[in-house]
Amino acid sequence: MTASTTRRTTAAHSRLAAVGAIAVAGALLLTGCGDQTEENGSGTSDTASTSAAPLADKLPQAIRDKGVVKVGSDIAYAPVEFKDDSGKTVGIDPDVAAALGKQLGVKFEFENGTFDTLITGLRSKRYDIAMSAMTDTKDRQEGIDSETGKKVGEGVDFVDYFTAGVSIYTKKGDDQGIKTWSDLCGKKIVVQRGTVSEDLAKAENEKCPTGKKIAIEAFDNDQQAQTRLRAGGANAGSSDFPVAAYAVKTSGGGNDFQLVGEQVEAAPYGIAIAKDNTQLRDAIKAALDAIIENGEYQKILEKWGVTEGAVEEATINGGK
Structure with missing residues (x-):
């Protein structure tokens, strides 16, 4: 998704994704609809304690102290993130966030917001990250309004974790x-x-x-x-x-x-992080690489029937 630069801006060159990817649709309902998070207010992922988390020391001290990563997300985009019948936040993003939390020893707390305001919320420090099926684009990285071509902010960094057309x-x-x-x-x-x-x-x-x-x-x-x-x-x-x-x-x-x-x-989804928060960015990248390596990432995508969007490693600012 995007805000004139969520994927939810248009990439410089259009290209077709693999025809075989359409087969994913048939698998979507054959997978489970649960998640790996425990709801707490606006959507908090349950994680292991900091002492048991192998990558906890990579986080900024302020986030380690509070034990929470605040996530801005438009929670109405099934199956990426949405509310189930009980009101619990579920989907691909909450599951990935919960897995990242186990590596980092913190909870990822989802807060609902309108998609086109998420980067603004990140800029104002309402959120630590934005995770909402957001396409990583050069315009977003550089803070450019894709419609006018004018600079509207300092831009954000992305940790890319999925590919979708x-x-x-x-x-x-x-x-x-x-x-x-x-x-x-x-x-x-x-x-x-x-x-x-x-x-x-x-x-x-x-x-x-x-x-x-x-x-x-x-x-x-x-x-x-x-x-x-x-x-x-x-x-x-x-x-x-x-x-x-x-x-x-x-x-x-x-x-x-x-x-x-x-x-x-076809382009990458990225976890958006403020440009001045490189330590958090690098910690999330390390955690994503860890769950790719240990197989947890693949299991999440299998659960939601979207394995054809898998990446082999985390990438920073891979969008074009």
């Missing part, structure tokens, strides 16, 4: 001839505000002929966009592939939506 979906059995982004000309699409999906729609709209422009309706969260499409208020929706695939498999028992075409704009 963007997908289009329609009502089931009614794709209206939509297979690619160019097929959206003359039609209406619903998206989450500030995401790569919105950026892609705007970029495609510039290519559409006069009289066949794309009507773009943006919402605060993806669930609102899905509701609009489900009610017949648009021709198509777009989200990151894991999110779109999960909606296709779960909404209406799998009867509401269908994926169309292939993923585009």
Whole structure:
């Protein structure tokens, strides 16, 4: 996701993800829907004590002292992060955060926020990190507004932990001839505000002929966009592939939506951290490398049916 630079900004060059990645959709509901966190207020991941954590000494002392990493997240983006029926924060990100916490000896406490305000919250130190299916892009790294090209902040660093493309979906059995982004000309699409999906729609709209422009309706969260499409208020929706695939498999028992075409704009999700907090950044990178090496990372992705988005090692600022 993004805020004119969440993935949720458009990468410099569009490219198709592997066709085989579409098979992930079929696996999503075959996996479990629990998580490895214990809810505490706004969503706190349970971890081992600091004394038992092998990488605790890598953290800044202030975070070790308080024992908590505050995480800004838009908790409405299943299966990456969302509330289950009991109100508990679950998903890929909370599970990865809990695993990182075991290595670092702290709890990762998720706080809900609107996606396009997360980097601002990081800048104001409301959060220590932002973890919300956020695409690592050069614009975000440099604090550039992707629409205007103007610098709006000091930027952030990312620790990249997953790779995902963007997908289009329609009502089931009614794709209206939509297979690619160019097929959206003359039609209406619903998206989450500030995401790569919105950026892609705007970029495609510039290519559409006069009289066949794309009507773009943006919402605060993806669930609102899905509701609009489900009610017949648009021709198509777009989200990151894991999110779109999960909606296709779960909404209406799998009867509401269908994926169309292939993923585009495959790019890394990153954990966003303030530029001046390099010690925390490096600690999180070390913890991510540790859970990749010990197999816990792979188990989390298997649980959520998204193994094709796995990375082999943590990368800092790998987005283009």
